[in-house]
Amino acid sequence: QIVATSRLPNDAGHVMLMDAPLVFVGYGIHAPERDWDDFKGMDLKGKVLVVLVNDADFEDPSLNTFGGRAMTYYGRWTYKYEEAARQGAAGMLIVHEDAPASYGWNTVRNSWTGPQFDIVRADPARERVPMEGWITRDTAVALFQHAGLDFEALKRQARGRDFRPTPLTGASLDAMFDLSTTRIEAHNVVARLEGATHPDETVLFTAHWDHLGVGEPDANGDAIFNGAVDNASGTAGLLEMARVFGAAPRTQRSIVMISFTGEESGLLGSTYYAANPLYPLATTVAGFNMDSANVYGRTTGISIVGWGQSDLDERVAAAAQAQGRTIEADSNPGAGYYFRSDHFPLAKLGVPMAYAENG
Structure with missing residues (x-):
C-alpha cells in the first residue's frame, strides 16, 4: 500500500x-x-x-x-x-x-x-x-x-x-x-506582561487551543472532537497562569503567553510564530509548553518529555525537587513525543523550551 x-x-x-x-x-x-x-x-x-x-x-x-x-x-x-x-x-x-x-x-x-x-x-x-x-x-x-x-x-x-x-x-x-490550494486564516492568541527590570527579555508560556474539529459521529451521534484534555486542559492552565501573573507583582523579565492554533495539523501556529516572532527569539530566554495538563488529581510526580533535549530540564528538575516532587522518565522515548508539540519549532531555533507532563 x-x-x-x-x-x-x-x-x-x-x-x-x-x-x-x-x-x-x-x-x-x-x-x-x-x-x-x-x-x-x-x-x-x-x-x-x-x-x-x-x-x-x-x-x-x-x-x-x-x-x-x-x-x-x-x-x-x-x-x-x-x-x-x-x-x-x-x-x-x-x-x-x-x-x-x-x-x-x-x-x-x-x-x-x-x-x-x-x-x-x-x-x-x-x-x-x-x-x-x-x-x-x-x-x-x-x-x-x-x-x-x-x-x-x-x-x-x-x-x-x-x-x-x-x-x-x-x-x-x-x-x-x-493539487488545489486554498488559503485560510487562523489565529494565535498572545498576551504580554512587561518585566520590571529586564523587559526586553522574554519567558514564554504556551499551549494550543485547537483540536480535531468535527469527524465521524460516535454511537450516540456526537461528531465533535471536544479536546477536553488535549488541549482545553493546557489552555485552561495558561489562562489561570495569566490570571495569577496579572495579579502578582511584576516579574523581572517579560512574560508572554501564547495559545497556538493548528497544533494538531502539524504545529502550524508555533511554526509560524518561530518564523515570525513578535519578540526576538535571541532574547527569549526560556519557554514552558503545556499540552494536556493533569486532570486526574494531585500528584508529586512530573514527567519531562524528551529528557535531555532541553537546557531547561535540569532547572525544572531542581525546582521540582525543591517542592518535594519527583522526576519520572519519559515513558516512551523512542516515540519522539518531544518533537510533536508546540515547544519544538522554537527549540529547533535555539530557544530553551521545557515540556513536562504530570507523572
Missing part, C-alpha cells in the same frame, strides 16, 4: 512524476556532528528517495550513534522530508513499520489522505519536496525484490556509517495527482 500527497504549492495544479528513479537512502540522515551521512555525495536531484523511519539506534541501541533508543529529530518523519528537499529530491517514500514509528498504518492512512495544511513559507521548496509519501513494509519488501534486492539485508547495512545509497535498478515511480 502507498499514500502520497504534496505540501508544495505549484502553478500547474498537479503533481506529475514519470519514470522517477528510486534510491534507497537508509535512514535518510545527514548529521556531520555524528559523522553520519546516508547520502555520500550522490546526486539525488529528480529522484524519489526510499527511507526507513526512526534512526539506526532504534533497531540496535548498542550502536549508540544517536544516543540510544530515545528518538532524535533525525528519526522524525518531518526531518526526513526536509532533508529530501535539501538533497533536491523529487519525492520521498517512508517505509512504515509500527514499532519504530510508534503508531500503526491506519494513523498514516488517516493523516495523509485528506487535506494537508501548512503555513505560508517564504521559500517552500527549501523545505518541501513535490511528493511526500509512505509505503507499508510489505510493499517495500516486494519493491526491493523486484529490483533484485533484499530489504532486510539492506536495512541491516543502513545501521552502519559505511552504508551507501542503493538505486533500485529496474524500478521507477509514476505518480500523478491533482
